[in-house]
Amino acid sequence: MSILINKNTRLIVQGITGRDGSFHATKMKAYGTNVVGGTSPGKAGQNVEGIPVFNTVKDAVEATNANTSVIFVPAAFAKDAMLEAADAGIKLIICITEGVPTLDVVEAYRYIRDKGANLIGPNCPGLISPDESMVASCRQTFSRKDTPE
DSSP states (O other), X not given: OOOOOOTTOOEEEETTTSHHHHHHHHHHHHHTOOEEEEEOTXXXXXXXXXXXXXXXXXXXXXXXOOOEEEEOSOHHHHHHHHHHHHHTXXXXXXXXXXXXXXXXXXXXXXXXXXXXXXXXXXXXOXXXXXXXXXXXXXXXXXXXXXXXX
C-alpha cells in the first residue's frame, strides 16, 4: 500500500477563498494536516483562518516549500489549476472538482505525468492517512477517537 500523505505533507489549497475551499481548508487544518497556504488570484496577503493566501501556486511554493496541492475550483478552471500546480513543482495534485471535461483531464494527466508528478482525481473525495493527514472533501472531520473500539 502506498502512503501518499503524512505529517510531512505541506499542503496548499487552490481556491482557498471560495466557499468550498475555505470550508475544507479549515477542516483539514483542524484534523492536523499541515496546510501551509492557499491560492486565489488577486487575493494575496489575505488569510483564511490563519492560512496565508497567495496569487499563484508558484508564489505559494516559493514561500512555503509546499509539495502537495488540493484543488477546489470550478470545473471550467480545473485544468488550468492542475497545470499550474505541476508547473510550480507540486508532486502530488489532488483535484476534488467534479464535472471536469474528459478531454481536459486527459490533457492535464499527460502533462502532470510528464512533469514527474501524480494526479488523484478529479471528482474524488481526497485522501486520508488516519491521525496523520487529511486532504479531502468531507463534511465532518474524523479521527480515530471518533470510531468505536
